[in-house]
Amino acid sequence: MVNALQWVFGTLIVISCFFSALYSFRSRRSSDVRLRGLYASRMNISMGLMLVFIAFIQMFMFTGSSVRVVVGALFFLLGLFNLFAGMRNHSHFARLLRQ
Template identity: 55%
Template sequence: MLRPNFPLQANHVELYRTHLTYGKISTLPISRKERITRMYAIQITLLVLICATSLLSLVYSIRSRRSQDQVKRGLFAARTNICMGFMLIFIAIIQMTMFPTTGTLRIVFGAILLAIGVFNLVAGLRNHSYFTRLQH
């Protein structure tokens, strides 16, 4: 392992914060504590988004199954697909970025989830636009 020729400070990492001052860009190092705080905030945000989209997916799925009107049933099914797509995308983001060990299996699993999520999102948007045109 190569070691730098200069002493490393304990509170700095490789990441840098970019500032724009008087038209000039300067970089300041981000402290380890600030980096951990940001990562924690991102994790909490993604967790809340996953919970919200899974709850909305469940609600729209139930409404889709209970609806008697075929157009409303299609709209609710499309919204279910949209919510499931976002949920899978958020899970893929967590899988690929938030864990310290980035093994090949984790990246492949995240890429598969991302592909399925994008497919669900696109199919849901397409179906939603189709059923919205039928409704009006």
């Protein structure tokens, strides 16, 4: 069971890392400011998910030391901040693209 969860979280981390790099590349290569912001917000969402998945691995998969729990909690909070900021920016830039 634990081994299966490690594989699932590991796969989710790799996928979210891939999408984060993809949207970062697209954001830097885009000439339109609205598309650049949209891709940057998607990169923030992907990075936030990646940090949340890393935090889950840190806090739930290994034996609990206080340092590991604190680092996991920091990754979780930073991931949630990136996730919510990316979602807010995504709605803003998507609305700009519709106009």
